[in-house]
Amino acid sequence: MPINADYRGPGELPEIIPVFPLPGALLLPRGQMPLNIFEPRYLAMVDDALRDGHRLIGMIQPDISHTRDEARPELFRVGCVGRITQLAESGDGRYILELTGVARFKVIEEIAALTAYRQCKVDFFPYADDFVARKGEEEVDRTALLDVLNDFLKANNLKVDWEGIESAPNEALVNALAMMSPYGPAEKQAMLEAPDLKTRAEILIAVTEMDLAKKGTSGDTGLQ
Known part of the structure; x- marks a missing residue:
């Protein structure tokens, strides 16, 4: 930091x-x-x-x-x-x-x-x-988070530095993905107010899954 x-x-x-x-x-x-x-x-x-x-x-x-x-x-x-x-x-x-x-x-x-x-x-x-840096990060479902990130990247034809992502601690990973996520003020506020890192990751996963499902249904995979 x-x-x-x-x-x-x-x-x-x-x-x-x-x-x-x-x-x-x-x-x-x-x-x-x-x-x-x-x-x-x-x-x-x-x-x-x-x-x-x-x-x-x-x-x-x-x-x-x-x-x-x-x-x-x-x-x-x-x-x-x-x-x-x-x-x-x-x-x-x-x-x-x-x-x-x-x-x-x-x-x-x-x-x-x-x-x-x-x-x-x-x-x-x-x-x-x-x-307290990195508090509660051991409770984060990192596998689920990376899975939904991979789905998001594929749906939007994007590439990232996977080596950097895989080496990032859970706190840095969850917070960076939440801050960079393309969602609206309500979703951003929910992630901000999450009581702990685990819950923030769960909100991010759920919002991304819902958005991907909606885009897939409509035939539009591009998240704005």
């Missing part, structure tokens, strides 16, 4: 964090998420995160189904905070950065902030296990 800070528990993270609402974006502990930042409010968010020293940004999905104001959508109650571990300036006003996931959080409340970006008071304690 390319991260200098050593977060050993929920008490080492701030109670109030900036949040970046992004539909379909799934960040998980110790996963890496690339971001292309160009909106002025989020450029300011990155600047403030760096200036404050914590370098933390909370990734969270907007809850469109319960939103009345599209300009300020409701948020799901669970997100994942990440630390800025790579940052580059594009030369045209953008930031190209990478977040490394630290831990999930529950939103207690959104605060009335003076910043253009949104901030929330959050609770990391329900996800204290996120601070």
Whole structure:
């Protein structure tokens, strides 16, 4: 995990964090998420995160189904905070950065902030296990996961580095596949909120199997 800070528990993270609402974006502990930042409010968010020293940004999905104001959508109650571990300036006003996931959080409340970006008071304690790397990975059905991955690749005529996949620990494998999966916000949120790695893998397997079955029935094997 390319991260200098050593977060050993929920008490080492701030109670109030900036949040970046992004539909379909799934960040998980110790996963890496690339971001292309160009909106002025989020450029300011990155600047403030760096200036404050914590370098933390909370990734969270907007809850469109319960939103009345599209300009300020409701948020799901669970997100994942990440630390800025790579940052580059594009030369045209953008930031190209990478977040490394630290831990999930529950939103207690959104605060009335003076910043253009949104901030929330959050609770990391329900996800204290996120601070323990590779916890529960021995319970993952790796064979079933690789089988459904193979079916997905064949259905979409895709190739991957199987040597790299086979050498990856279960936590890294499950979380990377979940983050890269082509599914919608509801499925991504279900994987985010899974109580443990085993359940997250089971959700990913079930969603993929259902999607493959649906595409096979319709004669369209291309997942979008």
